[in-house]
Amino acid sequence: MTTPTHNKRGALLALLAFALYASHDAVVKYVGGYYSPVQVLFFGVLMGFPVITMTLLRDKTDGNLIPRHPWWTLIRTVAVVITGLCAFYAFSHLPLAQCFAIFFSTPLLITLLAIPVLGEKVRLRRGLAVAVGLIGVMVVVRPGGDSDFNLGHLAAIVAAITGSLASVIVRKVGHAERSAVLMLYPMVANFIAMGLALPFVYRPMPIEHLGAFMTMAVLGSIGSFLIIGAYRKAEAMVVAPMQFSQIIWATIYGYVFFDERVDRATIIGAAIVIASGLYILFREGKASVSETTPVLQSKGRPEIATLPRPSLLMRLRNGSFPPPLPPAVPGQPGE
Numbered sequence: 430m431t432t433p434t435h436n437k438r439g440a441l442l443a444l445l446a447f448a449l450y451a452s453h454d455a456v457v458k459y460v461g462g463y464y465s466p467v468q469v470l471f472f473g474v475l476m477g478f479p480v481i482t483m484t485l486l487r488d489k490t491d492g493n494l495i496p497r498h499p500w501w502t503l504i505r506t507v508a509v510v511i512t513g514l515c516a517f518y519a520f521s522h523l524p525l526a527q528c529f530a531i532f533f534s535t536p537l538l539i540t541l542l543a544i545p546v547l548g549e550k551v552r553l554r555r556g557l558a559v560a561v562g563l564i565g566v567m568v569v570v571r572p573g574g575d576s577d578f579n580l581g582h583l584a585a586i587v588a589a590i591t592g593s594l595a596s597v598i599v600r601k602v603g604h605a606e607r608s609a610v611l612m613l614y615p616m617v618a619n620f621i622a623m624g625l626a627l628p629f630v631y632r633p634m635p636i637e638h639l640g641a642f643m644t645m646a647v648l649g650s651i652g653s654f655l656i657i658g659a660y661r662k663a664e665a666m667v668v669a670p671m672q673f674s675q676i677i678w679a680t681i682y683g684y685v686f687f688d689e690r691v692d693r694a695t696i697i698g699a700a701i702v703i704a705s706g707l708y709i710l711f712r713e714g715k716a717s718v719s720e721t722t723p724v725l726q727s728k729g730r731p732e733i734a735t736l737p738r739p740s741l742l743m744r745l746r747n748g749s750f751p752p753p754l755p756p757a758v759p760g761q762p763g764e
Contacts, residue, residue, distance in 0.1 A: 461518075485613070494613065536562075561701060
């Protein structure tokens with residue numbers, strides 16, 4: 430039974446985890462100033478393999494690595510590869526605060542994608558929240574405004590979309606697929622795809638930059654395990670909103686290490702996106718509103734395949750899968 434004390438501890442663990450995630454992304458931005466996103470992603474995945482190998486050794490589930498839903502697995506794998514490449518490009522070319530403001534649109538996009546993928550019913554209130562949140566994204570990127578819309582903004586938007594798609598697919602097929610399949614396929618695909626492109630963009634790296642890549646792996650790993658602890662101690666409704674705390678760290682890191690200033694449009698747009706995301710999270714917490722709770726079930730953050738998703742790690746540790754999604758009921762009352 431979850432108590433207020435457990436919720437507080439879970440919230441604190443989540444805040445620490447997302448601070449580490451933001452630190453991970455600051456390191457990505459740092460090395461991205463020297464190397465192509467292809468090289469950054471390749472070595473990020475390479476450094477993540479020891480973690481996933483040790484994790485998979487705990488998997489006692491009988492079976493093989495042949496996906497039970499090959500087409501959904503393929504779509505998710507492609508989506509994760511695109512997410513990682515675009516996210517790393519965005520971190521390299523945009524202020525950190527702008528990146529996070531755009532990535533915070535994932536609850537909105539997951540809500541939209543849950544309609545065709547999960548058969549989710551989205552009624553007027555959540556629909557309006559999604560629309561308002563997407564307006565907030567436009568305020569951040571302000572195409573045609575005083576800050577030129579560039580490839581960095583486009584990459585961040587694409588990463589948010591494909592990361593959301595990957596999260597929704599996990600929710601759809603996760604009850605049937607082994608965690609090993611959901612973890613390994615995107616990582617191997619990223620490793621192969623980036624490895625094939627690496628000779629065209631490779632630059633030799635000094636030892637301190639290799640240390641930066643190792644730091645990325647350590648920060649991401651610790652963050653993932655802290656998120657697991659947070660969800661075990663507290664309710665999802667307590668843990669999930671903590672992700673928005675990353676904007677604070679993004680602002681601090683951007684100012685201290687990259688001489689970035691957060692302009693008014695980014696502050697206003699981020700506030701709109703965060704408010705819309707929080708509204709959707711709290712609406713999903715009401716049993717009468719959502720059958721599948723796609724946003725609350727998408728633990729962690731958008732996938733970049735350098736490390737396994739916290740939700741998959743939780744399944745491995747628990748040795749169980751969530752129950753299959755309930756079938757859609759025609760005329761199901763909404764909000």
